[in-house]
Amino acid sequence: MEQSHWQPSRQSATPLHMQITQYIRDKIVGGEWPVGTRIPSQRKLAEAFKVNRSTVVTALDELTAAGMLEGCKGGGTRVVNHTWGALAATPPTNWNDYVKSGIHRPNLPAVQEINRAEFHPGVIRLGTGELSPELLPHLEMSNVLRRVADRTPPLGYGEPMGDLRLRELLAARLQKLGIAASPASVLIVSGALQALQLISVGLLEPGSAVLVERPSYLYSVPVFQSAGMKLRGVPMDENGLRADLVGAYARQYNASLLYTIPTFHNPSGTIMSEARRGQLMEVTEAGGLPVIEDDVYRDLWLDAPPPRPLKARDASGNVLYLGSLSKTVSPGLRIGWIAGPQPVLERLADIKMQSDYGSSTLSQQAAAEWLGSGMYEQHMERIRERLRERRAVMLNSLDRHFAGIASWKVPAGGFYVWLKLHAPLPARTLFDQALRRNILINPGHLYDRDANQHIRLSYAFASLDDMERSLAQLAEIIESILS
Known part of the structure; x- marks a missing residue:
């Protein structure tokens, strides 16, 4: 549960514990904390409100006595709200049951806590x-957006595959990396994470196994697990994913595809060697195992440009290649892309239209301005x-x-x-x-x-x-x- 930045006033004539009692009561009565909600621990509430723990205990005791809270057997305190719920003509909706019934898995509790804590003042x-705010190109982005606005930007929906000019620019960049790509083989998405979501629901059957590096960023986001897939980890060494093990793992788990970050891996930072890339492509092509190559960190090389992408070695359309501007220009722009076989991208574009009816046309035009003007380099x-x-x-x-x-x-x-x-x-x-x-x-x-x-x-x-x-x-x- 996200905690508010509200704090009791020490200048108020109302005692601190009564202010906290009223704050929590308002959250419950207003429906923000429905029946079944587990409230933060006494320690966390005390830290958030900057009061002694005993002050929080006094407030919670009053709410418990009023029938609005009760302790749980497994620890913690939950909203029960017997008092006003019993007086209502019908009991209040137990939204907690709905929350638990949703098919999309929640983030790991630790990930949820990190996501909340990131925005606490002073942390x-x-x-x-992601790039620090001091590294983001604020002035340049303002100029880009001004130029886009001067051209009377489109305010309607865009075409399913994305802005044509942006796809042309991306296809040209991919060709410089050795990837055979045309605008028709590039799909614009709202960041690489959306690409993974589209792939999970558009190309795989529930119960499919997905091979990933171990460790892997994918373990921290339930994008494939929420679609009913199972992640199976393949060990790494100093040269990247152990390609010599991929075939055996694929057969053991009847894997449907392999996900890899070969360049500046998340979280290990490893860069897959040239030899290992060639070996991995041989193994996956021989076994008919499709590959998702997540290459969002490629342009962030610090010592020397990295080896060519796996996709540059792909002669059979076996690799779906993911890129993004989130790590290099702006995570708020929400622009990424997939390069791959046209039938696959058309399938994913159709699903994308069902979910959001296309990425922001304004963001796409801004991205095209970045890439087409030389500003990006x-x-x-x-x-x-x-x-x-x-x-x-x-x-x-x-x-x-x-x-x-x-x-x-x-x-x-x-x-x-x-x-x-x-x-x-x-x-x-x-x-x-x-x-x-x-x-x-x-x-x-x-x-x-x-x-x-x-x-x-x-x-x-x-x-x-x-x-x-x-x-x-x-x-x-x-x-x-x-x-």
């Missing part, structure tokens, strides 16, 4: 996988330079504070350092203690349930000062837990 986001040169600086700051901090407690590899691009602690410790304890000091981390178990000794760190989001200070504090927290 330092050490794991966020200039922007990426600046971003790479800034990310190199940020990577250096993080690596220096790790050398100073983590040399005795963890190991890591230097990423050649992307956003992430995959930190491995030398000794296991309770992930929940570490997460909670870090958050109490306004440090938000992404624990490794989000990406692999067995990666309890790992933390995904990002050098892309937090300011340099915040990064250095919070890493020093995080090391202190880890050492105190281990001691």
Whole structure:
């Protein structure tokens, strides 16, 4: 449950516990917290309201006595609202039953907590996988949007495959990467995540197995699981996905496709070697195993341009290639693309029209302006330079504070350092203690349930000062837990 930024007023003549009681009562009576809702713990409420825990306990006791709350056997407190519900002609709708009945799985509780905490004032986001606001091209985007507006932008729906000019520009860029693409073989989507959602419901049967790297970003978002698919992890090494194991895993699980991030992998930062890419393509083509290549980090190389995409080696249309501007220009623009066989893209475009009737025409025109004007290349040169600086700051901090407690590899691009602690410790304890000091981390178990000794760190989001200070504090927290 998302907590409000509301806090009781210490200047008010009304006692703090009575203000909190009225606040929660209003949430219940107004229907925001319906029957069955589990309210935050006493500790979290006390932290959110900036009061003593005893003040929260007094407020909750009054609401419990009034019949609006009750304790649960498994811990926690839920809304029961017997008092006004009993007086109503009919009992209030139990929305909690509806919430549990929805076919789309919720995010992992830890992911939900991270999503909420990211927007708490003062929180330092050490794991966020996006560019810092100070790196986003605010002035350039304003100019782009102004030029789009001067051309009398279209305000109606767009064509199913997306803006033609944008697809032409993307096809030309893909051809420079060695990918045989025409505008007809490019579909515009609202970010790479929507591409995965379309694929999950449009190309796969419920119960299908999807092979992924282990660890993998896909374990942290239930996009395939919500459509009834099962994720099966294939081990990685320093050269990327173990291609020599893919055939056996595909046969064992009767896999329907393989999802991979070969370039600056999320979360490990690994870049798949040239030899491994060739081996993987041979294995998947021989076994008739389709591949989703997620290449959203490609342009974020810091040391040298990465190897050609898997799609550039694809002579049989076996690879669906995903790209996006979310990691490089703006996550708020919501522009991504899929390149692949036309019949597949037409199927996905039809499903997309059923769900949102096409991506924003304004965003598509802005993206076309970025790519067609040369601004994108200039922007990426600046971003790479800034990310190199940020990577250096993080690596220096790790050398100073983590040399005795963890190991890591230097990423050649992307956003992430995959930190491995030398000794296991309770992930929940570490997460909670870090958050109490306004440090938000992404624990490794989000990406692999067995990666309890790992933390995904990002050098892309937090300011340099915040990064250095919070890493020093995080090391202190880890050492105190281990001691």
